[in-house]
Every structure is written in structure tokens, then in C-alpha cells.
Amino acid sequence: MTQVGLQLYTVRDAMEQDFEGTLRKIAALGYQGVEFAGYFGRTAEQVKAILDETGLIALGAHTPYVRLRDALDEEIAFNKAIGNTTLIMPYLEEKERHRWHDIFEDMDKIGQRCADAGVTFCYHNHEFELTQHLDGRPVLDVMFSKLPAERLQMELDTCWVHYAGLDPVAYITNYADRLPLVHWKDMAKREDGSAETVELGHGEVDIKAIADAAIQAGAAWLVVEQDYCAGNPLDCIEESMKWIRNYANNGGNIHV
Numbered sequence: 001m002t003q004v005g006l007q008l009y010t011v012r013d014a015m016e017q018d019f020e021g022t023l024r025k026i027a028a029l030g031y032q033g034v035e036f037a038g039y040f041g042r043t044a045e046q047v048k049a050i051l052d053e054t055g056l057i058a059l060g061a062h063t064p065y066v067r068l069r070d071a072l073d074e075e076i077a078f079n080k081a082i083g084n085t086t087l088i089m090p091y092l093e094e095k096e097r098h099r100w101h102d103i104f105e106d107m108d109k110i111g112q113r114c115a116d117a118g119v120t121f122c123y124h125n126h127e128f129e130l131t132q133h134l135d136g137r138p139v140l141d142v143m144f145s146k147l148p149a150e151r152l153q154m155e156l157d158t159c160w161v162h163y164a165g166l167d168p169v170a171y172i173t174n175y176a177d178r179l180p181l182v183h184w185k186d187m188a189k190r191e192d193g194s195a196e197t198v199e200l201g202h203g204e205v206d207i208k209a210i211a212d213a214a215i216q217a218g219a220a221w222l223v224v225e226q227d228y229c230a231g232n233p234l235d236c237i238e239e240s241m242k243w244i245r246n247y248a249n250n251g252g253n254i255h256v
Helices: 008-017 019-029 044-054 065-070 072-082 100-116 139-146 158-163 168-174 207-217 233-249
Strands: 002-007 033-036 057-062 086-089 120-124 153-157 181-184 186-189 195-198 221-224
Touching: 002 008, 002 057, 002 233, 008 019, 008 033, 008 233, 019 044, 019 233, 033 221, 044 057, 044 072, 057 072, 057 221, 065 072, 065 086, 065 100, 072 086, 072 100, 086 100, 100 120, 100 139, 153 158, 153 168, 158 168, 158 181, 158 186, 158 195, 168 207, 181 207, 207 221, 207 233, 221 233
Parallel strands: 002 033, 002 221, 033 057, 057 086, 086 120, 120 153, 153 181, 181 221
Antiparallel strands: 186 195
């Protein structure tokens, strides 16, 4: 059954101030797993200890492209030590986006080394991989046509698919066989057209349809993320969990 996790970028300030205490609060709210976005100076042993204490699962880690390219062995060793076997390339700096074919070559090498080590390598999208095209197709689709499934899996950020003007459910369906992780988040558009991430159920994204499709596709994790919170991020993730529990109580086939 699909489980519910949290991308810890959502609570990054709280993590920096009180790493262990914040993870305890996340577990108490009912999140089953966490996706790391940095470790705030903790050793692998310290991270593993708080995960063991709380019962939280390390479902993945957002790891910058440069670290994946230049320090992959170190990243694999650290993550295996905390019980995580999924590394995710979370973003590509704008200065790099003119050389996609070179990036694909690097990603293919990263993916092969991860596979050899028993680690899953994923890519997490924003909107630019969908609005920027190569050979008449969105970059994201070209990426996944060039790199085989054994070397690259998808972490689909459905909110950014929506923001790009495309159908998140269609993307989930199209990539169902390569989709262990789905980022589950809501947004509203500001007056200038930019995206404001909000708690689940407070925006314009059809988050129920996304959850239904992700579960149908067999995704292992629906990962809550709120890039920027208007209020206290811990209150925001509690509000999102209320929506999730209501979804589960009304027939959503999800474990909370």
C-alpha cells in the first residue's frame, strides 16, 4: 500500500534549529517516511539513531547534481548507513540548462553506479523540464526516453506539472512503470501568475485525482512538500495531514 512521506525541505528552518525534535514531531503527526534535503551536520550514526527512535523510514534524499557527479561514493555510503537506498537529483541550475545532452550522459553514469551499488537513482522535476523543449518534446520526456529504467526512475512533482499547464494524472499514467515516488503538493496562483505552495486542499491542484492515480500506478510513496509556507511549517504539514486522513477515511487506499 502507498505510504505518506514528507520532503524535509518543507520544514528546513525547524530542522536546522532542532533536527531531532522536528523529526519526532513529524512522526507524531503520522508521516511514515521522510525525504532528506541535507543533514545539518549530523553523522550517519546520529541520523540513523533518530530514525530508529521515531520509526520514520528514510525514503529518499535530494542530492545536488554536483554531489552526485563528483562525490557519489560518499553519498551512497552515507545514505546506506542511514537505511536509505534512493538518491534523487532535485534540480538543475539555470546555467546548466543549455547542455542537456551532456547532463543526460552524466546522469546515465550516475544511474549505472547507483544500480551497481543497489541504489535507485531518481530525477525530480520542476516546471522548466516541461516548458523547455528538445527536438520538439519536453525535456523531461526526452530525458526518460534516453535513459533506461534500470538507471533512472522518476519522482514526479505533480504540482509543477500542473503549473506548466500539463496534466499530472496523464504523466503518472504514462510513467507508471518508473514512478516509485510522487510529490504531492497544492498551489494557488498569485496575481503575477507565480505559484504559491499551500497546504493540501487549499489550492487549485486536483490532489485527490493525483493520489488516486499514484496509488493505481503502484507508487510506493506520496511525498508531501510545501516549498514555502505562509505560516509555521509544522502547522502547515499538520493541516495537510488532516486532509490526508480525511482522504483515507473516505476510501483513499493509502496507509496513514
